[in-house]
Amino acid sequence: MLGADETLTFADTLVRCTHLINHVFAEVSREHGLTPQRTQLLCMLTRGPLPMRELGRLLHLEKSGLTGLVDRVQERGLIVRQPDANDRRAWNLALTPSGAAIAADCHAAITARIEALAADIPAPVRSTVVSALQGLLQAHTAMTGRPWKLPR
Known part of the structure; x- marks a missing residue:
């Protein structure tokens, strides 16, 4: 809660909002038995398969960190690796039907909570x-x- 004499700058306010969004993301992720990073991965794949290198860039992960994350999410049956048709050394990631359902549920829950916060x-x-x-x-x-x- 802001004190009567506390004024936030634009940047301070955005930083606080980032923490709020991260909190909402973490809360929804926990409810689905996921970490926020796993939820981010699933949500990024809702538009279709993406190359692992692109996901690494979007998630700010090095190759080894991304491989570990992908392994854990794949073990849960939420994503699959697909060979890249243009590069034999590369892999694309795609949601499984259960991964798509969880990603849709998480996205809907996150956006609903944010919309509720902004309702007024x-x-x-x-x-x-x-x-x-x-x-x-x-x-x-x-x-x-x-x-x-x-x-x-």
Whole structure:
């Protein structure tokens, strides 16, 4: 809770919101018997298979860390490795039917909780926040040359 004399900067507020989103993500993940990182992996695959190297970039994981994460999620029967048609050395990851169901459940639960937190914020203000955050994502892309979005 903010004290009467405490004012947060834009960056401070975003950092606090990041912690809040991480908390919601962790809570939903626990309810599904997953770690937040495993939930992130599943959610990233909801649009279709992705190359492991791309997932490593998106999750900020080195090859060995990603391999361990993928092994554990695959052991639960939530994803499968598929050979890459264009590169014999590479693998793509895809959701299994049970992985797709869990990913959809997690995504729905996370977005529902965030929407509930924002329920009292008027639509025009929400629209302004969305525009501002999209501006941050575009600025990141301009600065790094890497789009901040999932492929496809």
